Amino acid sequence: MTMIHPADDRPSPFRSMLSVLLTLSALAAAILLGWWMWQAYMTSSWTRDGTVRAYVVTVTPQVSGRIVELPVKGDQFVRKGDLLMVIEPDDYQIALANAEAAVARAKADLDNKQAESQRRAQLTAIAVSKEEQQSFAAVADMAAAAYQQALANRDQARLNLGRTRIVSPVNGYVTNLLAQPGDYATNGQRVLSVVDSDSFWVDAYFEESVLSGIHVGDTARVALMAYPQKLTGRVTGIGRGIAVPNAQPDGSGLATVNPVFTWVRLAQRVPVRIVLDHVPPDITLAAGLTATVSIVASSEAGEDARGPGEAASAPVVAPPVNKLP
Structure with missing residues (x-):
């Protein structure tokens, strides 16, 4: 009677070695790939x-007053020179008129004082003393200074009147617009910004x-x-x-050094x-x-x-x- 032996299920040595080599190869490839990715991460720019x-240009009025015109809206595109807002100009128009009147008065006073000084300067020493001539010349010089001051005040009033119209300094987009017509704009306080x-x-x-x-x-x-x-x-x-945080001194003026692991x-x-x-x-x-x-x-x-x-x-x-x- 012929006996049938069961097949040997144990893997051959070749197959075992092949499995180990494939495992080691996959592990080495994973290590190399990880190392390459780490190097690429650390060295690539x-x-x-x-x-x-x-x-961002901050738009702040240089004069105070009530906003009477606000032709722009939030996130609107504006070009350089476009009107952003108008501050009520009435007070500044009156101030300019007063300044121009003051210039006229100062000019008339200057002309009068200079004429008096010139008349005194042409008289002989018998008719007027040297001290009196110098006194009238000084009064004329003071009138000239007052006239120059009046001119400067007029120029300032004219400048303030022009500043009631605020235009965009750049091409851009209006942002952070929190004002509306009727609000009071204060000199030096931001009203809107332009990107x-x-x-x-x-x-x-x-x-x-x-x-x-x-x-x-x-x-x-x-x-x-x-x-x-x-x-x-x-x-x-x-x-x-x-x-550098470590470069900042504390309240006593000493360096603040944070402890770190070397x-x-x-x-x-x-x-x-x-x-x-x-x-x-x-x-x-x-x-x-x-x-x-x-x-x-x-x-x-x-x-x-x-x-x-x-x-x-x-x-x-x-x-x-x-x-x-």
């Missing part, structure tokens, strides 16, 4: 800490460990969180200073200014938007015909970044 910036539409740029805050790879003139790729399109720009400046050092972030080359009309820039920025070295930027040395030294001329309505 990119950051998610970017912010769209713009110059300069020709001044948008991006401040990217890079860790100090990657600053050696960033130069003025380098190409920058900017991705706004609000839009899928990618923008390009140029590095136009690298910050030369950041606040084996843990956090890289400081330095602002890098980037001017955008072109902004599509369907992208609405606003100061404060979040951006991710990566820097392309001059030698890697195919569209940059200049060499690395030229890119670092050549001035960057920033084109307008907004298409004005």
Whole structure:
């Protein structure tokens, strides 16, 4: 009788070795990939800490009065020279009329005093003493000074009257408009602000460990969180200073030094200014938007015909970044 032995289910040595090699290979590949990604993260010039910036012009009246005209609305686009508001001019018109009257009086008084002084100066020493001639000359000089003061007061009154009409100093968008016709505007207190539409740029805050790879003139790729399109720009400046908490003295004038672990050092972030080359009309820039920025070295930027040395030294001329309505 023939006996049938069950098949041997144990894996062969070859298969066992192959499994171990595949496992070790996958582990090594994962380690190498992790190391490469870490090196790329630590050495590549990119950051998610970017912010769209713009110059904001604070509009404050230089004279006080009630607002009688306010032809603009919040977030409205205005051009340089457009009327923003009118402060009631009646009081300043009266002040100008009074100043012009004072100029006329001072001029008449000056003419009279100068004529008297000249008559005294032409008389002989027998008719009038030297002291009297000097006295009349001094009175004429005082009248001349009073006339100049009246002219200055008139010019100031005319200037104040002109300041009742407030116009936009830049092209931009009205923001933080909290006033309305009838409100009282106070000299030196902000009424509204205008975001300069020709001044948008991006401040990217890079860790100090990657600053050696960033130069003025380098190409920058900017991705706004609000839009899928990618923008390009140029590095136009690298910050030369950041606040150092340890340099601040306390109330006694002593240095305030925060305790830190010597084996843990956090890289400081330095602002890098980037001017955008072109902004599509369907992208609405606003100061404060979040951006991710990566820097392309001059030698890697195919569209940059200049060499690395030229890119670092050549001035960057920033084109307008907004298409004005």
